[in-house]
Amino acid sequence: MSDAPTVASLAAEHGQSEAYAYLDERTKRNVRRALLKALAIPGWQIPFDSREMPVARGWGSGGLQVTLSLVGPTDTVKVIDQGDDSSANASSMRSLISRTSGCAETTVTEEATIIQSRHRIPEIPLRGDQVLVLQVPHPEPLRRVVTNDAVALEHHAERDYTPAWLDLYDDEARHGAPRTGADYPVLVEGTTLMSPSPIPRYDVLRLGNRPHATLLGAGRRARVAALPPFTSVEPLVFDDRPLLAESAAEPCIRCGSIDSYRVQSGGRYQLAAEAGNGPWCCSDVDACRTRRNDP
Amino acid sequence: MNPTSTAQAAAAQSAAAHAPAAGPTAAAQVLPPPPLLSARGLSRRFGPGCDLCIELTGDAGATSRCPACGTVVAVHDVSFDVGAGEVLGIVGESGSGKTTLLSLLHLDTPADAGSMVVDGYGDLLRSRTSDAELRRSAVVMVHQNSLAAGLAPRLAAESNVAERLLRTGCRSFAEARARSQDLLAELGIHPSRHTDPLETFSGGMAQRVQLARALVNPPRVLLLDEPTTGLDPSVQADLLESVQRVTDRLGSATVVVSHDLEVIRILADRVLVIHFGRVVEDGIPEQVFDDPQHPYTQLLVASRLR
Ligand SMILES: Nc1ncnc2c1ncn2[C@@H]1O[C@H](COP(=O)(O)OP(=O)(O)O)[C@@H](O)[C@H]1O
Numbered sequence A: 001m002s003d004a005p006t007v008a009s010l011a012a013e014h015g016q017s018e019a020y021a022y023l024d025e026r027t028k029r030n031v032r033r034a035l036l037k038a039l040a041i042p043g044w045q046i047p048f049d050s051r052e053m054p055v056a057r058g059w060g061s062g063g064l065q066v067t068l069s070l071v072g073p074t075d076t077v078k079v080i081d082q083g084d085d086s087s088a089n090a091s092s093m094r095s096l097i098s099r100t101s102g103c104a105e106t107t108v109t110e111e112a113t114i115i116q117s118r119h120r121i122p123e124i125p126l127r128g129d130q131v132l133v134l135q136v137p138h139p140e141p142l143r144r145v146v147t148n149d150a151v152a153l154e155h156h157a158e159r160d161y162t163p164a165w166l167d168l169y170d171d172e173a174r175h176g177a178p179r180t181g182a183d184y185p186v187l188v189e190g191t192t193l194m195s196p197s198p199i200p201r202y203d204v205l206r207l208g209n210r211p212h213a214t215l216l217g218a219g220r221r222a223r224v225a226a227l228p229p230f231t232s233v234e235p236l237v238f239d240d241r242p243l244l245a246e247s248a249a250e251p252c253i254r255c256g257s258i259d260s261y262r263v264q265s266g267g268r269y270q271l272a273a274e275a276g277n278g279p280w281c282c283s284d285v286d287a288c289r290t291r292r293n294d295p
Numbered sequence B: 001m002n003p004t005s006t007a008q009a010a011a012a013q014s015a016a017a018h019a020p021a022a023g024p025t026a027a028a029q030v031l032p033p034p035p036l037l038s039a040r041g042l043s044r045r046f047g048p049g050c051d052l053c054i055e056l057t058g059d060a061g062a063t064s065r066c067p068a069c070g071t072v073v074a075v076h077d078v079s080f081d082v083g084a085g086e087v088l089g090i091v092g093e094s095g096s097g098k099t100t101l102l103s104l105l106h107l108d109t110p111a112d113a114g115s116m117v118v119d120g121y122g123d124l125l126r127s128r129t130s131d132a133e134l135r136r137s138a139v140v141m142v143h144q145n146s147l148a149a150g151l152a153p154r155l156a157a158e159s160n161v162a163e164r165l166l167r168t169g170c171r172s173f174a175e176a177r178a179r180s181q182d183l184l185a186e187l188g189i190h191p192s193r194h195t196d197p198l199e200t201f202s203g204g205m206a207q208r209v210q211l212a213r214a215l216v217n218p219p220r221v222l223l224l225d226e227p228t229t230g231l232d233p234s235v236q237a238d239l240l241e242s243v244q245r246v247t248d249r250l251g252s253a254t255v256v257v258s259h260d261l262e263v264i265r266i267l268a269d270r271v272l273v274i275h276f277g278r279v280v281e282d283g284i285p286e287q288v289f290d291d292p293q294h295p296y297t298q299l300l301v302a303s304r305l306r
């Protein structure tokens, strides 16, 4: 291990300064320390010194700090916004990361070593040598039911998630289904309640037991959380009320897939909830393209 | 904590406490089941205390406040047993120490002295398990004011009941729902209202929801603090009848306190009269109310008749 390159030594080799990858080495070390703690207690929210970033807080500043604290010149980075590599936000973050770190860019899931994502998990299964970074707006899964942060922390410490169960019961009793669409709370390793970020239920069901690490960064709330490889992640559901993935009315108009996560185009956002009334197509642009090229 | 060993210890402890003279075989054949709740020497005072506190308060000083040091002797040396399905009524005027006594039994305030053995749990006043955990499973209070009871006003009535089941690990929605709705219906809440937010309920209805919530995981000990105060008389009678029916069926040990003799007369199997924090009379309701012995009880009964 002694001759293993560090991010700093690699940076030096490439003629980069201390302030490599936008953040100074100290800040990055602080984020990495928080990530190590987060990996040690899967699903637990770990505070870190969140810095001002050249993106507004709430626009991926947490995910960006996580990515920048890990990235090195030999990495290849992919950034997606709701499955799309080409959104303005995704492209500008991707070029910020590559320009400050000298790493390569890609839109091809298999080529990436780090994938930073807003609100989706790539549908092409990730490998153990890849890292998924999710941007998290609200890391506290109890925030809807326990408004006081200190009280929420007590509930976590006692692993007493009765308020979340009660909220779920009330939704089922009054509306016949959970009101929470995206950002459905999950139980990590059966004990810790975590917000998975506003990914669709389709992705919530694919969070657990993966060969890769998933790192979650919330810049505005200055928290990180992590799922090490092969962590059990289950949605918070009653035994007799399983969580169902969203259903799409039609196959993808581009690739014909019937089991991908599809949204209706023409909406303001590519969220099922705010979709327009255009044709249905895959939300994961790269997976869709792969299916078209290689049927 | 290991519930089995605690249960055995408590059973052994109460058997020993209640059968000092009987041999082991005789005990097995003759003894009635141990009481669910056995309180001994419960005491609580507010203030620094002095050597004269006990001597100068109570009937002797006609006050609960010690004239020497100003300490309030709120509850002094109160003992009683309550069996399964039995209702103990505690009556006394305002300031006599009723709420303080219930707060000792509910582990909200520490007792200065005394013990409180609950069958299966041992002496709760000396337990090392967290108070909150024991209270949830063993001792449940229905508060005078449903706002103070930790209810969620914006959630459905049935959700407020189901919360107790969710807290103890029920993960079947159908089961939680059936048990909550059955109990609400039994307590007189029409099914069409089960999913209405609690904040739309009247005081008497909210009291029924609170009662359903207290009973959906049948507790060993049910504490009722002035259950009908503030309700109009027809609602009172109705609620008392529901309370009686459900406590009969569930077999919890119930302690009900009220300043209202009539409530105690209707509900209680046995009565304690409390005055300046002390028990001044106890017996069955007919005996206590028809032939009161202590001057204070006589006064209470007379003022009720007026
Ligand atoms: N926290 C407290 N601090 C000081 N005195 C108290 C406290 N709680 C109750 N007391 C006093 O103890 C006595 C009994 O009060 P309480 O138990 O509320 O009576 P009740 O419920 O019968 O009206 C009263 O004199 C009251 O002022």
Ligand SMILES: [Mg+2]
Residues within 6 Å of the ligand: B098, B099
């Ligand atoms: Mg009172």
Ligand SMILES: [Zn+2]
Residues within 6 Å of the ligand: A252, A253, A254, A255, A256, A257, A260, A281, A282, A287, A288, A289, A291
């Ligand atoms: Zn497609």
